[in-house]
Amino acid sequence: MDIVVCVKRVPDTSEADVIIAKDERTVEAGDLVFDINEWDKYAVEEAVLLKEKYGGTVTAVTLGPDETEDTLRRCFATGADKAIRLTDSAFEGSDAAAIAKIIHQAVKDLKFDLIFTGTQASDDGYGQVGPVLASLLGTPHASVVTQVDIADGKARVQRELEGGLSEVVEVPLPAVFTIQTGINEPRYVSIMGVRKAAGKEIETAGLADLGLTAEDVGEKGSMTKVERLFLPPVTKEAEIIQGSPDEASTRLAQIIKDKGGFS
Amino acid sequence: MSQIFVLAEHRKGSLREITWEMLNKGAELASRSGSELVAVLLGNRMDSFAGELAHGADRVLVVEDEQLENYNSEIYQNVLSRLLSEYEPVLTLIGHTAFGMDLAPSLAAEMGMPLSTDCIDVDLEGDKLTATRQMYGGKVNAEVSFAPAKQYLVTLRSGMFPAEAAATKDGKIEKSDFPPSATDRKKFIEYLEAAIGAVDITQADVLVSVGQGIGDIKNMPLVEELASSLGATLSCSRPVVDRKWLPKGHQVGTSGKTVKPKVYLAIGISGAFQHVAGVKASTIIAINKDPKAPIFRVADYGIVGDLFQVVPLLKDKVTALKGS
Ligand SMILES: Cc1cc2nc3c(=O)[nH]c(=O)nc-3n(C[C@H](O)[C@H](O)[C@H](O)COP(=O)(O)OP(=O)(O)OC[C@H]3O[C@@H](n4cnc5c(N)ncnc54)[C@H](O)[C@@H]3O)c2cc1C
Numbered sequence: 193m194d195i196v197v198c199v200k201r202v203p204d205t206s207e208a209d210v211i212i213a214k215d216e217r218t219v220e221a222g223d224l225v226f227d228i229n230e231w232d233k234y235a236v237e238e239a240v241l242l243k244e245k246y247g248g249t250v251t252a253v254t255l256g257p258d259e260t261e262d263t264l265r266r267c268f269a270t271g272a273d274k275a276i277r278l279t280d281s282a283f284e285g286s287d288a289a290a291i292a293k294i295i296h297q298a299v300k301d302l303k304f305d306l307i308f309t310g311t312q313a314s315d316d317g318y319g320q321v322g323p324v325l326a327s328l329l330g331t332p333h334a335s336v337v338t339q340v341d342i343a344d345g346k347a348r349v350q351r352e353l354e355g356g357l358s359e360v361v362e363v364p365l366p367a368v369f370t371i372q373t374g375i376n377e378p379r380y381v382s383i384m385g386v387r388k389a390a391g392k393e394i395e396t397a398g399l400a401d402l403g404l405t406a407e408d409v410g411e412k413g414s415m416t417k418v419e420r421l422f423l424p425p426v427t428k429e430a431e432i433i434q435g436s437p438d439e440a441s442t443r444l445a446q447i448i449k450d451k452g453g454f455s
Numbered sequence: 456m457s458q459i460f461v462l463a464e465h466r467k468g469s470l471r472e473i474t475w476e477m478l479n480k481g482a483e484l485a486s487r488s489g490s491e492l493v494a495v496l497l498g499n500r501m502d503s504f505a506g507e508l509a510h511g512a513d514r515v516l517v518v519e520d521e522q523l524e525n526y527n528s529e530i531y532q533n534v535l536s537r538l539l540s541e542y543e544p545v546l547t548l549i550g551h552t553a554f555g556m557d558l559a560p561s562l563a564a565e566m567g568m569p570l571s572t573d574c575i576d577v578d579l580e581g582d583k584l585t586a587t588r589q590m591y592g593g594k595v596n597a598e599v600s601f602a603p604a605k606q607y608l609v610t611l612r613s614g615m616f617p618a619e620a621a622a623t624k625d626g627k628i629e630k631s632d633f634p635p636s637a638t639d640r641k642k643f644i645e646y647l648e649a650a651i652g653a654v655d656i657t658q659a660d661v662l663v664s665v666g667q668g669i670g671d672i673k674n675m676p677l678v679e680e681l682a683s684s685l686g687a688t689l690s691c692s693r694p695v696v697d698r699k700w701l702p703k704g705h706q707v708g709t710s711g712k713t714v715k716p717k718v719y720l721a722i723g724i725s726g727a728f729q730h731v732a733g734v735k736a737s738t739i740i741a742i743n744k745d746p747k748a749p750i751f752r753v754a755d756y757g758i759v760g761d762l763f764q765v766v767p768l769l770k771d772k773v774t775a776l777k778g779s
Pocket residue numbers: 206207311312336592665666667668669691692693694695706707708709710711712722723724725726727728729730733742743744745748760761762763
């Protein structure tokens with residue numbers, strides 16, 4: 193079972209202040225902490241679990257600047273065998289479909305049974321790269337996958353739907369799956385483990401290596417463009433209860449009571 | 456006349472709400488741009504759905520086939536790509552749902568159409584399309600432009616537009632003869648219903664809901680104690696279930712349950728749309744240390760603070776109030 197996993201390095205913004213940069217099209221990266229996209233963590237784990245079960249190889253692929261090598265080393269520490277980094281200043285400004293186009297060039301001649309991506313990247317939330325890549329490769333795909341079972345050259349996967357419902361679909365290999373969180377329990381990756389992977393070779397490829405031109409990628413090669421970032425307009429504002437934690441919780445207890453929370 | 460297509464979404468014998476949300480948005484765009492609003496319905500034996508949709512669209516385009524009985528992105532794509540080539544609608548709206556997430560990106564890729572996913576709004580001025588979507592977990596909005604094209608594809612987030620059937624139109628129903636050409640790659644096997652858990656969060660009057668901010672399973676007693684002092688039920692966001700800190704039956708949100716308590720207390724929950732889409736509470740209260748957390752945009756009351764400090768205090772105050 194040879195598996196390619198696409199991983200993206202993203203900023204963790206759940207608790208951080210997100211500041212829109214002067215160009216109004218990007219955010220200030222300065223104070224943000226970056227790590228592997230949450231969904232991709234599960235995708236890498238799933239690939240390694242399948243490799244442990246059936247043998248084969250796991251190749252991690254990322255598109256991004258030098259710093260994304262850390263993300264690939266984390267994949268090595270999880271159990272990936274090979275890593276490829278796609279990098280070129282021309283790639284900047286690529287939309288999801290253009291990113292899929294670039295990754296397609298890098299993986300189309302590899303030997304693979306499965307390609308995993310995350311269901312979505314937590315920064316842009318497009319949820320596009322996986323199915324577009326499948327379309328370019330001419331392979332079937334399934335999105336939002338919460339279980340993968342392999343038998344007789346086919347995958348039986350569960351796709352998560354709404355409201356606790358799932359569906360089972362059967363897909364011949366090779367195929368592309370976008371992996372949903374909760375599919376497994378990603379193993380703990382220690383800093384030591386990542387350090388040990390420091391010596392491992394990371395293949396890199398740029399525009400020309402991939403047989404692409406500047407017209408194919410970046411803003412020119414994209415059909416959508418983020419024109420402007422802005423803070424969501426305030427339509428409703430919560431009443432923030434002020435005061436010391438003691439005062440605030442006293443008031444909050446009263447509010448909960450008044451609203452019918454207890455009697 | 457230019458056309459706007461809305462792809463109807465249905466599952467297990469009912470039309471899904473997102474269909475009406477898209478039709479309502481589509482009607483607004485169509486009337487402003489002088490376009491015809493077309494509901495596109497793929498399925499098997501669709502007469503009753505077609506009749507319903509006719510009240511919300513200028514025309515209902517129906518493709519019926521046994522292979523379309525259950526959703527299968529490949530077979531849907533096979534039919535839709537031919538419909539789009541034939542009718543050339545300027546804009547096609549699909550829901551950003553498990554269904555649309557599986558279908559739209561590869562359909563757009565096959566057709567070479569620009570696609571913007573998970574949009575919270577879309578605007579059509581003449582033939583210029585712009586979309587608004589969110590990034591960074593809802594902390595930032597983005598305005599998206601499209602390269603000039605004959606046809607555009609947009610997936611719309613659920614819950615952004617009214618779902619009430621407008622029932623103002625009397626569209627004609629047209630059966631279209633584009634049966635799927637056989638494909639035997641991807642096969643629908645069956646639906647699986649989540650196991651029914653021990654607690655039913657949908658019936659609770661008061662929910663203490665915990666998110667990733669709790670940090671570790673060993674901190675769970677903190678919220679459990681608050682819940683028991685309130686006589687409330689414990690619910691949670693998805694990462695709490697993913698990490699097995701609570702069983703799936705406790706999850707609130709699009710892929711969990713929709714809850715409708717009197718009071719919903721969100722503790723250490725950022726307020727991603729997939730979460731808040733499942734919260735239909737009379738009063739929402741948030742405790743979060745990040746003043747910019749999107750949950751404060753849907754909450755009625757909030758405390759900006761460390762849950763490890765606030766939650767034990769709150770439990771004591773509740774206990775004291777109860778005794779008084
Ligand atoms: C197809 C799909 C379906 C999904 N379905 C669901 C669903 O049904 N339900 C759901 O919930 N999610 C769902 N999600 C996931 C969703 O997108 C978010 O990832 C998730 O809701 C985030 O959960 P959270 O708010 O607990 O975690 P985070 O976003 O990590 O937020 C944690 C919050 O805790 C706060 N915090 C941290 N420490 C403290 C502290 N000490 N004191 C106070 N506050 C603190 C932080 O400021 C932050 O706001 C789905 C995603 C996809 C792609």
